[in-house]
Amino acid sequence: MANFRKLASGKWQARVHKDGKLVSLGTFRTKKEAEIEAAKVEERKYYGQTINDRNMLFDEAVKNWLEYKKANVKESTLIQLEVIVRNHIMPTFGDKKL
Incomplete structure (x- = not known):
């Protein structure tokens, strides 16, 4: 399940659970953009694909x-x-x- 929060800058941050931690997907101009990106990540998780990993080569x-x-x-x-x-x-x- 994704988590959204509004930042002091007015942008929205989307986060998802990965290995028991909340991992940021980035910041977005609107909450809708954050929700769309989170939905894409949730879909990849559901189908067993990898989530973007900053350490991935x-x-x-x-x-x-x-x-x-x-x-x-x-x-x-x-x-x-x-x-x-x-x-x-x-x-x-x-x-x-x-």
């Missing part, structure tokens, strides 16, 4: 993305994506934190 995020794409694109497209990622993106960003 770019490499892990790309692997998750490619796994998602596998179900939604033709095999030839997936192969092209894997080659592009391996040759052009991972050498620069693979070991960086998100």
Whole structure:
């Protein structure tokens, strides 16, 4: 379940429970924007997908993305994506934190 609070700046902060702690999803201009983002995170949790983790490496995020794409694109497209990622993106960003 998400938690929302209005900050002194007038913006809204959305937080969700992760590993027994409240984790901030960020600040938003309106409460509605915060609710929408929290709903997206709750949906990802429900379907077993990862919540944005500030310590997650770019490499892990790309692997998750490619796994998602596998179900939604033709095999030839997936192969092209894997080659592009391996040759052009991972050498620069693979070991960086998100």
